[in-house]
Amino acid sequence: xxxxxxxxxxxxxxYYKKQLGLWASVRGLFRRxxxxxxxxxxxxxxxxxxxxxxxxGPNGAGKTTTLKMLSGILYPTSGExxxxxxxxxKREPKYQKQFALVMGQKxxxxxxxxxxxxxxxxxxxxxxxxxxxxxxxDELVELLDIKDILDVxxxxxxxxxxxxxxxxxxxxxxxxVLFLDEPTIGLDVxxxxxIRDFIKQYNQKNKTTIILTSHYMEDVKELxxxxxxxxxxxxxxxxxxxxxxxxxxxxxxxxxxxxxxxVKEEDVSNxxxxxxxxxxxxxxxxxxxxAKNVARDILSSNLPVDDILIDEVDISDVVRKIxxxxxxxx
Amino acid sequence: MKKYFRxxxxxxxxxxxxxxxxxxxxxxxxxxKIVRFSFFLLMVLAIFGHTQNIAGYTKYQVIIFxxxxxxxxxxxxxxxxxxxxxxxxxxxxxxxYVIVKPVNTLFFILTRMxxxxxxxxxxxxxALIIYAFSKLGVLGNPAAIFQxxxxxxxxxxxxxSLHIISAALTVWTMESEVFIWFxxxxxxxxxxxxxxxxxxxQLFFTFxxxxxxxxxxPAKALLGILTFRLALTAIIVAIVFFTGSLLLWKTSLKHYxxxxx
Numbered sequence: 001x002x003x004x005x006x007x008x009x010x011x012x013x014x015y016y017k018k019q020l021g022l023w024a025s026v027r028g029l030f031r032r033x034x035x036x037x038x039x040x041x042x043x044x045x046x047x048x049x050x051x052x053x054x055x056x057g058p059n060g061a062g063k064t065t066t067l068k069m070l071s072g073i074l075y076p077t078s079g080e081x082x083x084x085x086x087x088x089x090k091r092e093p094k095y096q097k098q099f100a101l102v103m104g105q106k107x108x109x110x111x112x113x114x115x116x117x118x119x120x121x122x123x124x125x126x127x128x129x130x131x132x133x134x135x136x137x138d139e140l141v142e143l144l145d146i147k148d149i150l151d152v153x154x155x156x157x158x159x160x161x162x163x164x165x166x167x168x169x170x171x172x173x174x175x176x177v178l179f180l181d182e183p184t185i186g187l188d189v190x191x192x193x194x195i196r197d198f199i200k201q202y203n204q205k206n207k208t209t210i211i212l213t214s215h216y217m218e219d220v221k222e223l224x225x226x227x228x229x230x231x232x233x234x235x236x237x238x239x240x241x242x243x244x245x246x247x248x249x250x251x252x253x254x255x256x257x258x259x260x261x262x263v264k265e266e267d268v269s270n271x272x273x274x275x276x277x278x279x280x281x282x283x284x285x286x287x288x289x290x291a292k293n294v295a296r297d298i299l300s301s302n303l304p305v306d307d308i309l310i311d312e313v314d315i316s317d318v319v320r321k322i323x324x325x326x327x328x329x330x
Numbered sequence: 331m332k333k334y335f336r337x338x339x340x341x342x343x344x345x346x347x348x349x350x351x352x353x354x355x356x357x358x359x360x361x362x363k364i365v366r367f368s369f370f371l372l373m374v375l376a377i378f379g380h381t382q383n384i385a386g387y388t389k390y391q392v393i394i395f396x397x398x399x400x401x402x403x404x405x406x407x408x409x410x411x412x413x414x415x416x417x418x419x420x421x422x423x424x425x426x427y428v429i430v431k432p433v434n435t436l437f438f439i440l441t442r443m444x445x446x447x448x449x450x451x452x453x454x455x456x457a458l459i460i461y462a463f464s465k466l467g468v469l470g471n472p473a474a475i476f477q478x479x480x481x482x483x484x485x486x487x488x489x490x491s492l493h494i495i496s497a498a499l500t501v502w503t504m505e506s507e508v509f510i511w512f513x514x515x516x517x518x519x520x521x522x523x524x525x526x527x528x529x530x531x532q533l534f535f536t537f538x539x540x541x542x543x544x545x546x547x548p549a550k551a552l553l554g555i556l557t558f559r560l561a562l563t564a565i566i567v568a569i570v571f572f573t574g575s576l577l578l579w580k581t582s583l584k585h586y587x588x589x590x591x
Contacts, residue, residue: 013587071430073588093432101430108427110344112351117344124336125433153351 003177003209004047004070009079010233011040011065039065041233042079049176050207052199054214054224054241056319062233063213064103067179070211071101083177097126100170104182107162108169109154115165116150119172126173133172140168144198160191167198180212184219196222217319229322236322248322249313252291254284259304271298285313337433342444345411349446360447367400367451370521385525390465391553392522397459399520399545401452401482406489408449412442413493413510416500423589425501436579439497440490466553474552481548481556487568488544494575498582504589513539520545536563543567 017033040062047053057063068074070081072088072095081088086095109118123133141147144164149157157165163183170178180199184192200223203210214220220227220241227244229237237244254272262279271294272286286294291310299305349356374396378389387395416439419425428438460469468474496510520541524532536542547564550556 068426068588071426073426073429074586075584091429096430096432099430101426103426106423106427108424110348113344113347117340117347121337121340121344122431124333124340125431127333127432 001049002046003049003051003084004045004211005080005082006043006045006066006070007080008042008044009040009066009069009081010038010042010077011062011069011074012077013037013039038233040069040076040230043230043233043235045228045235045238047209047211049209050203051226052203052210052212052224054220054227055211055230056213056220056227057230061230063230064181066230067101067181067211067213071099071179072096073101097173098175099177099179100173100175101179102166102170102181102183104163104180104185107154107166109162109165111155112153114151115154115157115169118154118165118169122169122172128173132174136172136174137168140171143201144168144194158191160187160194163187163191163195164198167195171202174206176208178208178210180210180214182213182215184214184216192216192218199223217314229319231322245312245318246288249318250288251285251313252288253311253313254286254291254295254298255281255309255311256284256298257281257306257308259306261304263303267303268298334434334437337438338441338444341442342446345442345444346446348443356447360451363447363451370396370400374521385523387523387525390462391549393462394459394466394552395523395545395549396521397455397462398482398549399517399541401455401459402485402489402520402544403514403517404448404451404455405486406493408445408452410440410490410493411445411448412439413496415443416497420500420504421589425586426588429583429586435583436494436497436576440493463552468552474554477556478548478552481551481561481564484564484568485544485548488540488571491568491571491575492539494579495571498575498578501579501582501586504587513541516541517545523549537567540567540571 013036015035015037017035019027039060043062043066055063055066065074069076070083070088072091075089084095084098086092088095109115110121119133119137122128128136141150144167146161146164146168149161149165154162154165167183183199184195187195196219199210199212202208203223212219212223224241226239227237227241228235229244237247251273253275256268258280263282264279265274265277268274268277268282268284272284272290274282275285276283284294295308295310298308374392375389377384378392382388384392416425419428419439425435425439428435431438463469463475492513493510496513499509516535516539519527519535524535524542524546527535532542543564547556547560550560
C-alpha cells in the first residue's frame with residue numbers, strides 16, 4: 001500500500017540578486033532583480049508501507065526541498081503529494097502526529113539543558129501518554145545505549161550522542177513515516193555505524209516507512225534496497241540499488257595479488273581493463289557476464305597468482321560517476 | 331487548552347533551566363533592567379522637582395503613565411520573549427522543527443522563552459502601581475481599577491499583535507526583528523502623557539505604533555478621563571491589529587522558504 005504518493009511535484013524558490021559593492025547595495029534598496037531557482041521539477045514517485053528508500057543526489061539537487069515539502073514545511077509551486085492520505089502542507093495535527101523529521105545539520109534539542117527535558121516537551125506536544133512515553137523511551141534508550149547521557153547538557157554531548165538523542169526526540173511518538181536528512185553527517189565511522197544499525201533495527205521492528213538522504217554510500221548500501229536519484233531537481237533513477245549498479249556499472253572488479261617477482265602490465269592487460277596496477281597487485285574491470293571466465297583464465301594461466309577476488313564495483317564510484325558525467329538517462 | 335497549558339508549563343521549566351545555565355548573562359541583563367527603570371523613575375521625579383505638572387498632569391498621574399508603560403513592556407517581555415530569538419530560528423531554519431510539530435507555530439514561537447526575570451520584575455512594579463493608586467485615591471474605587479485592568483488587557487492584545495507582526499515580517503524578509511525594536515523604542519514616548527506631543531504625532535502613536543492605546547488609554551481610564559471616543563478607538567484598533575497580525579502571520583508562513591540545509 002502506497003504511504004507516500006507524489007505527482008508532478010515542483011518547487012521554485014524566488015530570491016533577489018545581491019549586488020556587490022557599496023553603490024550597488026544602495027541601489028539595491030530601491031530596485032532589486034528577482035531571480036528564480038527551480039529546485040524540484042515535476043517529480044513523481046510512490047513509496048510503500050515499511051519501505052526504506054535512499055534519496056540520493058549531489059548538493060543542491062533538491063533532496064532536502066522534497067523532504068521539506070513532504071514534511072509540510074514548504075508549499076510546493078505545483079503538483080500534488082499525499083503522505084498517509086494527508087496533504088503535507090495543510091499542516092494538519094493529525095498528520096503531524098504520524099511522521100517525524102530528523103535533520104543531521106540542525107537540532108531540536110534545547111542546547112543548555114539535558115535531552116530529557118526536550119523529550120518531555122515533545123511528550124506534551126505529541127500528547128503521548130505517560131505509559132507510552134515510558135515504554136517508547138525505554139526502548140529507544142536501550143537500542144541506542146544512551147542511558148548515561150540523558151541527564152547531561154546537550155551542549156556537552158558529542159555529535160554522535162547528540163544525534164542519538166535527536167532520534168529519540170523524533171521517535172518518541174512512534175511515527176509511521178520518518179524523514180531522515182543526512183542523519184550521519186559529520187559523525188565518525190563508529191558513530192555512523194551505530195546510527196545505521198539503529199535505523200535498520202528500528203525499520204525492521206516497527207515497519208516504519210523511511211526516506212533517507214545521505215552523502216555516505218555506506219548508509220545507502222547497508223540500509224536501502226531501493227534508491228531514488230535526483231539531480232538538478234529531476235528524478236534520474238528510481239529502482240533497486242542492485243539494478244542501478246548493473247545499469248550504470250556493467251562490470252565487476254577483479255582484485256588479484258601475485259607472488260614472487262610479480263607481473264608486468266602487458267601480461268594482464270588482455271584479461272580486461274586495468275584499473276590499478278603494481279607488479280604485485282592489480283585491479284581489473286571486466287564485463288559482468290565474463291567475470292567468472294576471466295578469473296578462471298587468470299588462475300589457469302602461468303601468472304604467479306597468490307589470491308583473486310571478484311567484487312562488485314563500489315556504489316559510491318557508480319553514483320559519483322553518474323553525477324560527474326550526467327549519465328542519468330532523462 | 332489543557333494541552334497548551336501543559337506545553338507552556340514545560341516551556342517555562344525549560345526557560346528556567348536555560349536561565350540557571352547562563353546565570354551570569356541573565357543576571358547582568360536583569361540588573362540592567364532595574365537600573366534602566368530606576369533611572370527613568372528618577373528622571374520623572376527630577377522633572378517634577380522643577381514643575382508642578384506636565385501637560386496638565388500631576389506627579390502621580392504622570393507616574394501612572396510611566397508605570398503602565400513599564401508594566402506593558404514587562405508583560406510583553408515576560409510572555410513573548412521568544413520573539414527576540416526568532417530571527418535566529420528563521421535564519422538557521424530551526425523554525426522547520428516547530429512547523430512540523432502538532433502545535434500552533436505562533437503559540438510556540440511567542441512563548442518558547444517565557445522571561446521569568448521579567449515576571450519577577452512585575453511584582454515590585456505592581457507594588458509601585460498600587461502605591462501610586464493609593465496616592466491618587468483610587469484604591470477605594472473598584473470601577474476605576476476594573477476599567478484600568480480591562481484596558482490593560484486590551485493593550486496587551488495590541489502588544490501581542492505587534493509581536494505577531496514582527497514574527498510575520500521576520501519570516502517574510504528572513505532578516506531581522508527590527509519592527510519589534512521600533513515598537514520597544516517607541517514605548518519610551520509612552521512614559522509621559524501623549525498630550526506632550528503635537529496632534530499628528532499623537533495620531534501616529536494611536537494608529538500606526540499604537541502605544542497610546544497600550545499605555546495612555548488604561549492610564550486615562552484609571553484617572554477617570556478616558557473619553558468614550560478614545561475607548562471605542564482602543565477597542566477597534568485592538569481588533570484591527572489582532573486580526574490583521576494573524577492574517578499577516580498566516581500569509582507569511584505560507585511563503586516561508588526555509589534556509590538551505
